Amino acid sequence: xxxxxxxxxxxxxxxxxxxxxxxxxxxxxxxxxxxxxxxxxxxxxxxxxxxxxxxxxxxxxxxxxxxxxxxxxxxxxxxxxxxxxxxxxxxxxxxxxxxxxxxxxxxxxxxxxxxxxxxxxxxxxxxxxxxxxxxxxxxxxxxxxxxxxxxxxxxxxxxxxxxxxxxxxxxxxxxxxxxxxxxxxxxxxxxxxxxxxxxxxxxxxxxxxxxxxxxxxxxxxxxxxxxxxxxxxxxxxxxxxxxxxxxxxxxxxxxxxxxxxxxxxxxxxxxxxxxxxxxxxxxxxxxxxxxxxxxxxxxxxxxxxxxxxxxxxxxxxxxxxx
Numbered sequence: 001x002x003x004x005x006x007x008x009x010x011x012x013x014x015x016x017x018x019x020x021x022x023x024x025x026x027x028x029x030x031x032x033x034x035x036x037x038x039x040x041x042x043x044x045x046x047x048x049x050x051x052x053x054x055x056x057x058x059x060x061x062x063x064x065x066x067x068x069x070x071x072x073x074x075x076x077x078x079x080x081x082x083x084x085x086x087x088x089x090x091x092x093x094x095x096x097x098x099x100x101x102x103x104x105x106x107x108x109x110x111x112x113x114x115x116x117x118x119x120x121x122x123x124x125x126x127x128x129x130x131x132x133x134x135x136x137x138x139x140x141x142x143x144x145x146x147x148x149x150x151x152x153x154x155x156x157x158x159x160x161x162x163x164x165x166x167x168x169x170x171x172x173x174x175x176x177x178x179x180x181x182x183x184x185x186x187x188x189x190x191x192x193x194x195x196x197x198x199x200x201x202x203x204x205x206x207x208x209x210x211x212x213x214x215x216x217x218x219x220x221x222x223x224x225x226x227x228x229x230x231x232x233x234x235x236x237x238x239x240x241x242x243x244x245x246x247x248x249x250x251x252x253x254x255x256x257x258x259x260x261x262x263x264x265x266x267x268x269x270x271x272x273x274x275x276x277x278x279x280x281x282x283x284x285x286x287x288x289x290x291x292x293x294x295x296x297x298x299x300x301x302x303x304x305x306x307x308x309x310x311x312x313x314x315x316x317x318x319x320x321x322x
Contacts (some may be wrong), residue, residue: 072130075130076269077127077143080126094113110126113132153233156190159238181215185279216278217244217286221264247305
């Protein structure tokens, strides 16, 4: 057997009424290939159209050029047809975020998706990457490994979790569903009705910029290696608790989290959110959040590390009025 991480394709062909099993083993871009029962010194390479055993020098060069696979680059699906890809992704909303017109031809759409790292093309089909599914999935629950990474919003009655009023189990990809997430949360939060010049208007009792920055931060900086959990937004009568899987990066500290040099656990996702106009990559998100909270006269933001998550506790105006 060959080492894992090698993608193998096979097909059955008929030649002179005899069934032939053809197996194609792709070149690994991660590490040298060798038989499972052997050591790394028994690695093989392609040279001059043939497969031969690699020399020590060649193995050393291969190891230097090898890389650890990035979660965002891994495949979220099996090999799909073009139609299956276009059905699984909300590409129209994605092009809207990119401020680009939707191409008329499916081939052009697929080319753009490939350039955005949403999909990878292999032979006669396509793979949707984890990044592509997390960003633009029409329904994340159709992706087995990412179903639990969908954003959940829960509205409780009172100050604890005893009674649940509403729950919003998100299903769309983070980027295409972000505005819908903001709109849903705004409906659950209190506001003041003001009458001016005989017209009624609703004035929010919270800074929307703070919510946008905190929600985006929770989505971007979560640890996708932690299974069985995803971003969670809990709304109580006196506060909003935002939790995402994973602890702070080792280079960050809770007492120095504001104004630090931006650093992301998921670089591709963070970069895409900037291009989609959802957030910035300049480390100013927390600064804007704190400024908005102070402008509205709200209690300060409380940030704390949980056992396997980073909790952001955003206290609401009702806390001041109680």
